Amino acid sequence: MSHPTGTPGHAASIHTLPSYLDPQHLGPWGIYLQQVDRVTPYLGHLARWVETLKRPKRALIVDVPIELDNGTIAHFEGYRVQHNTSRGPGKGGVRFHQDVTLSEVMALSAWMSIKNAAVNVPYGGAKGGIRVDPKKLSMGELERLTRRYTSEIGIIIGPSKDIPAPDVNTNGQIMAWMMDTYSMNVGSTATGVVTGKPVDLGGSLGRVEATGRGVFTVGVEAAKLTGLPIEGARLAVQGFGNVGGTAAKLFADAGAKVVAVQDHTGTIFNGKGLDVPALLAHVQARGGVGGFAGADTLSNDEFWAVDCEILIPAALEGQITQDNAGKIKAKMVIEGANGPTTPEADDILHDKGVLVLPDVIANAGGVTVSYFEWVQDFSSFFWSEDEINARLVRIMQEAFAGVWHVAQEHKVSLRTATFIVACQRILHAREMRGLYP
Ligand code: GLU
Secondary structure, rough: OOOOOHHHHHHHOOOOOOHHHHHOOOOHHHHHHHHHHHHHHHHHHHHHHEEEHOOEEEEEEEEEEEOOHHHHHHEEEEEEEEOOOOOOEEEEOOEEEEOOOOHHHHHHHHHHHHHHHHOOOOOOOOEEEOOOOHHHOOOOHHHHHHHHHHHOOOOOOEEOOOOOEEEOOOOOHHHHHHHHHHHHHHHHOHHOOOOOOHHHHOOOOOOOHHHHHHHHHHHHHHHHHOOOOOOOOOOEEEEEHHHHHHHHHHHOOOEEEEEEEOOOOOEEEEEOOOOOOHHHHHHHHHHHOOOOOOOOOOOOOOHHHHOOHHHHHHOOOEEOOOOOEEEEEEEOOOOOOOOOEEEHHHHHHHOOEEEEHHHHHHHOHHHHHHHHHHHHHHOOOOOOHHHHHHHHHHHHHHHHHHHHHHHHHHHHHHHHHHHHHOOOHHHHHHHHHHHOO
């Protein structure tokens, strides 16, 4: 116990700096490192362990070869990163996207550690991905890709090791293939190896809507605390999938007006409020908001300057930057996506008095219901949807109230407050477990 403490100066002198700690290295991992630096002064004696958070525990890169329908062989790069397992097994989604990189998956896995600790579910943080445009694959190709990837990462995942789930461009069907592949390899059906499965395969009621419901829940809590009426509030939403679509529906049901929606097919606007159920049906049928009758079209840039009270980025990271943050008119930004706001943009929004509800608390509803799914799989006893939703809302409200309190106490942003709560939990667990050997 009386050994030299791991101060950064001491650490730097005896071990080499991993490439991903290079301060010149930007991108999502660089942003995450900046967020950790911002919170370090608030960690007290636990700051001794902070280096733990700056290095993923384990990162696996796999080659995923598949035979395409035309008989040729294609290779894709896949990843699974376990950022931290101090509080429990790794947990986090798998994303299929042509722009996925190791650095991005590392950052997403770290944000999972923070998120899981922030809502106090007993998990560490992990994330996976394949660098592929799944829209270019047939169903058969997508299945072979998913199965080969699962088999390759099978050496580090498992119901008590690391539990994948859906993320961008992955869904219940892909989770069913992952569960089946893992189960075939271990020789018994292991439903708890992934969450976000179809309900008939050990999935949980309410899981598909859970992230959007969590976004709505923290939005309502923050609105109460800041005196912003939801009734009549104008909303702009980027991304209209599970997260953005569900959040928009719940806000509209509560009396808000969804005035603008942007996705990869374009930006639509209606100052009187879009018909959300009709838009959900249109997106279901057409794959995007483009071409929706009953709305005007805006340029993608104009979206950010729309007059509204609430802005919900629910697509990809790095969307709110120093180039567009100044134009934002909303009073509140609720981050449905992971990492949508860069640190420079965070500062601009803060100076303008815009309240940002950060991803690491705002979109934690998905993993919270993933946790319920995993518990239900272990006990083979399933809860009603009302029970799931009520438990979800309770966890989100309590976690948000805790973070709000820390933000007031230290006079910091909600992002820094969430990091304070989460990093303390992770590093306290780290300290109690101690270093092995
Ligand atoms: N992909 C979701 C997220 O980013 C859910 C992860 C999970 O349920 O494990 O939070």
